[in-house]
Amino acid sequence: MDQEYDVIVLGTGLKECILSGLLSVDGLKVLHMDRNDYYGGESSSLNLVQLYKRFKGNETPPESLGLSKEYNVDMIPKFMMANGTLVRVLIHANVTKYLNFKAVDGSFVYNKGKIYKVPATDVEALTSTLMGLFEKRRARKFFIYVQDYDESDPKSHEGLDLNKVTAREVISKYGLDDSTVEFIGHALALHRDDSYLDKPAMDTIKRMKVYAESLARFQSGSPYIYPLYGLGELPQAFARLSAVYGGTYMLNKPECKVELNESGKVYGVTSDGETARAQKIVCDPSYLPDKVKKVGRVARAICILSHPIPDTNKSHSVQIILPQNQLGRKSDMYVFCCSYAHNVAPKGKYIAIVSTEAETDNPQVELKPGMDLLGTVDETFFDIYDRFEPVNNPLEDNCFVSSSYDATTHFESTVTDVVAMYSKITGKELDLTVDLSAASAAAEQS
């Protein structure tokens, strides 16, 4: 390993693997190492034995839960928007051939103690029980405006410059109730808090369009898709891409010490007494604890169930968003559920994960509103983990550190970080304008 590389990547989490793949495709000589003997770092999917080892110490899983190897429990649970940025990256990088996806059955929102299917189109607005009769009509008009909105066609703008007027102003033009605004902002536009209301409306309208277009793509009950065998497949697919383009992979490498010279610039990485040299390194926060700061904590509860989540039309896979104001919190709470239908659990078993940005030290109490939706639970694992962000200037030390994964239930913020890091590393923009519907069939590639 004691050679010269263009870039050394440390940690095989999703962000690091996407970057490793993209950089190898660009023709850079990449060395990719991980201190663990498995792929995925924080974004791996664990089997049952690994899950118990991590959260319950020496306890062994009961036989009633089934075979350990049939479990693939995500440590960072998220769904992929069918027309979202991660899908664009997958198609751009041509790694879809390594993966199989299935649509997610349902997308729900919590309102006054009950859950409702998220209405996303004018038709759904009219049939939704979430709104009263008159509100449905107002919401329908707003949805039609959003569906017809075309940036390049001024006639569709109805006299509003969405780069200038705020989301609050556009929404008030349609006279929508607060609770309608709430599900539009949090369950459709997927904002994490209410600051979007006073920002230009364009971002919110575009997010709503992505949701509606994603929903239409696979005629499913949600705009989301999810890979068979869990999200741990994603980093592996990008690692394979990197390897196919010449990237060198080493797992189970102890220490992985980043070496800096007198002026604080990185020159290599040492492991097992050998130093690999490179002018740039890319890593997750755990490899450079001195260059990151704690910015928050995520509380989560991983639950194994033997039934679908109640009141979700027996959905095998579902997302439920609990908006902050419904719970009197500063941040939304999310419920993620997947099952044997996506090969993440043995037949008859479901994995539900409740997560949120932690506001207290007591996840059991804090996560209760989400847990209460699940019905009987076979087993629960509570956890709080810290989130870090880099504080260094990568232009000075050439250390490109990713941010920890947040509690959001989708990958938009993940990909935003990757795209920004790619630009800093290469000085180039990552062009993700792929044709989502007409990407070429990859299977025949040679």
Add this chain to the structure above:
Amino acid sequence: MATTGHSNNVINAKLVLLGDMGTGKSSLVLRFVKGQFLDFQESTIGAAFFSQTLALNDATVKFEIWDTAGQERYHSLAPMYYRGAAAAVIVYDITSNESFERAKKWVVELQKQGNPNMVMALAGNKADLEDKRKVSADDARAYAEENGLYFIETSAKTAINVNDMFYEIARRLPRAQPVQNPTVVSLSDGSAGQRSQTSSTCCT
């Protein structure tokens, strides 16, 4: 995942190659898929995914062949590589005892994946280099029989036994009754719809 899927007698089968660097894994695929051989084949770069269709009497087998892409070098092959594989070819170089010993380790690794229906072939490659032979065919055959592998010696260079090996693997693939799998969405075939996938129950 595509394991051995049947529809209209078409079997889609994922086949993985295993074995140490320099044993000729990529050369075997290149010979089988394109009928080519390069004397100085570079380490696998840029392409590690091939498909080839074989017509048999009772079925058409479409192989989806995965090459290691160099990830075998430091033992960092991802679990995804083995996932859903219906067949595996473990390759060694008949002029290298070490590569034969390593092949046995790959067999153990495969057996750990726990798919009893996987068709496994042991290929003693570089059979054209008889004068440099270190691994006797009898030893390799005895090992293969003990472990339920199909054994054959091949030469990607002269093409000897290469097609025969893949045809034999195709013949040995289970013709299990198809079981309907829930629909899998395709992100890249342009239809932007759902394709229904059939799969046998044999491989998980």
